[in-house]
Amino acid sequence: MSGVAIVDYGINNVRSVKNAVEYCGFDPVVTHDADAIADASHVILPGVGAFGDAMSNIRARGIDEMLERHVREKGKPFLAVCLGMQLLANTSEEHADDGVAHRGLGWFDADVLRLMPNDPALKIPHMGWNMVAKERDHPILANIRESNLAFYFVHSFAMRCKDAGDVVGFAQYGQPVTAIIARDNIAATQFHPEKSQDTGIELMSNFLRWNP
Amino acid sequence: MLKKRLIPKFLLRDGRLVKYVRFFENERAAGNPVTTAKVYNDYGVDELIVLDIVPSAASRGRVVDIIERMSEEIFMPFTVGGGVKTLDDVNMLLRAGADKVSVNSEAVRRPEFLREAARTFGDQCMTVSIDYKKIGPNHASVFIDGGREHVALDPIEWAQRCEDLHCGEVLLGSIDRDGTMSGYDLDLIHKAASVLSVPLIVSGGCGSLQHAIDALEAGASAVAISSMFLFTDHSPIKLRSHLFSRGLDVRASSSSRN
Numbered sequence: 001m002s003g004v005a006i007v008d009y010g011i012n013n014v015r016s017v018k019n020a021v022e023y024c025g026f027d028p029v030v031t032h033d034a035d036a037i038a039d040a041s042h043v044i045l046p047g048v049g050a051f052g053d054a055m056s057n058i059r060a061r062g063i064d065e066m067l068e069r070h071v072r073e074k075g076k077p078f079l080a081v082c083l084g085m086q087l088l089a090n091t092s093e094e095h096a097d098d099g100v101a102h103r104g105l106g107w108f109d110a111d112v113l114r115l116m117p118n119d120p121a122l123k124i125p126h127m128g129w130n131m132v133a134k135e136r137d138h139p140i141l142a143n144i145r146e147s148n149l150a151f152y153f154v155h156s157f158a159m160r161c162k163d164a165g166d167v168v169g170f171a172q173y174g175q176p177v178t179a180i181i182a183r184d185n186i187a188a189t190q191f192h193p194e195k196s197q198d199t200g201i202e203l204m205s206n207f208l209r210w211n212p
Numbered sequence: 213m214l215k216k217r218l219i220p221k222f223l224l225r226d227g228r229l230v231k232y233v234r235f236f237e238n239e240r241a242a243g244n245p246v247t248t249a250k251v252y253n254d255y256g257v258d259e260l261i262v263l264d265i266v267p268s269a270a271s272r273g274r275v276v277d278i279i280e281r282m283s284e285e286i287f288m289p290f291t292v293g294g295g296v297k298t299l300d301d302v303n304m305l306l307r308a309g310a311d312k313v314s315v316n317s318e319a320v321r322r323p324e325f326l327r328e329a330a331r332t333f334g335d336q337c338m339t340v341s342i343d344y345k346k347i348g349p350n351h352a353s354v355f356i357d358g359g360r361e362h363v364a365l366d367p368i369e370w371a372q373r374c375e376d377l378h379c380g381e382v383l384l385g386s387i388d389r390d391g392t393m394s395g396y397d398l399d400l401i402h403k404a405a406s407v408l409s410v411p412l413i414v415s416g417g418c419g420s421l422q423h424a425i426d427a428l429e430a431g432a433s434a435v436a437i438s439s440m441f442l443f444t445d446h447s448p449i450k451l452r453s454h455l456f457s458r459g460l461d462v463r464a465s466s467s468s469r470n
Binding site: 016123128130192196197198 | 213214215217253256258280283284285287288289307308309311333334335336337380381408409410411433434463464
């Protein structure tokens with residue numbers, strides 16, 4: 001097993017994730033090929049775009065089954081980023097105009113809900129640098145001082161976990177915003193570590209050296 | 213809560229960094245954009261804006277190359293613009309490594325383009341850039357095509373319209389103050405910030421640490437700065453620690469991050 005699989009499900013901007021993995025000294029491959037994912041030591045599910053389209057692409061390419069087998073059953077270290085994290089929920093109300101929520105992968109007992117900050121002056125999307133307060137420690141946060149946990153967020157929807165034990169950290173934006181979740185070999189961030197300068201690179205580097 | 217952002221703004225002409233006063237006067241060469249971006253990255257700026265001010269088919273290739281090189285070593289958000297007219301233009305810049313694409317003239321000429329781009333790539337990807345000039349004691353008007361063409365739009369009303377068209381943020385620039393380092397247009401910033409619900413980045417006039425404080429206190433989410441960083445000894449590091457010590461909610465400086 002070698003290399004880092006960055007899951008390609010037809011979205012735009014995986015370049016910065018790939019560059020960040022290279023910058024950390026690892027060898028990324030952007031792929032939706034079952035063998036490449038089977039072969040990788042670590043798997044990253046990036047995410048920019050709309051929930052419904054992303055899930056359609058993932059199902060159409062059979063990526064849901066590949067991830068089920070290699071991540072959930074075989075326990076490969078897995079990091080999902082931004083929309084990638086939201087895809088791990090049961091449902092999302094993003095663009096669910098007909099009132100029917102989109103179904104996600106359902107790896108976490110959670111739903112993705114529109115951000116509703118309690119202060120009308122707070123703008124949507126939640127875009128920019130925000131602090132993350134830890135609920136607990138996690139290996140991907142190793143050696144990062146708490147005062148340095150500022151990360152770059154861009155999103156209008158956020159995950160709400162039913163099991164509080166899944167949450168590693170929250171940001172505050174007129175409401176608690178689930179920022180990092182983790183269970184077993186799976187970790188996910190709502191923010192973009194690949195856009196969060198030194199601290200983000202440190203987090204990715206921790207992930208790439210993580211062997212749960 | 214969200215941190216206020218410090219954003220160097222790069223103007224490119226044929227792939228070189230340049231800077232003017234009031235858009236056209238006193239051209240100064242300001243070096244290599246990739247090298248300068250790396251320095252600013254070490255200084256811990258929050259984001260970069262890169263605008264191609266004389267866009268052409270040839271310069272687009274250079275911009276794509278520059279963004280690709282920046283994104284290999286610099287891990288922060290990039291907003292890129294200049295001559296963006298089609299969904300293909302947006303797509304090309306996003307693929308090169310841009311996180312947000314800035315649209316200016318084409319949004320005025322064809323507002324539905326902004327809506328279409330936001331629907332295709334997400335609201336958060338689309339920044340609308342608005343340049344304006346004072347044309348009377350209490351009256352400002354939008355200028356497009358790099359400040360060459362006057363259009364009969366009030367900058368704040370236009371910004372609100374862009375918000376309705378689903379832009380993710382507004383970059384509002386005063387042509388009168390550009391490069392003058394005489395301070396931001398605080399009245400207009402205050403009015404714009406009080407009516408917009410998307411983040412407001414302001415540009416034009418920053419020449420001192422206090423100017424940045426004034427703009428952020430007037431309601432801006434972010435300050436775009438060019439001349440002050442390029443031509444004075446006020447570095448992003450110095451500005452950040454000054455803002456931090458004055459109690460503004462910015463990221464901790466890199467010196468306190470070690």
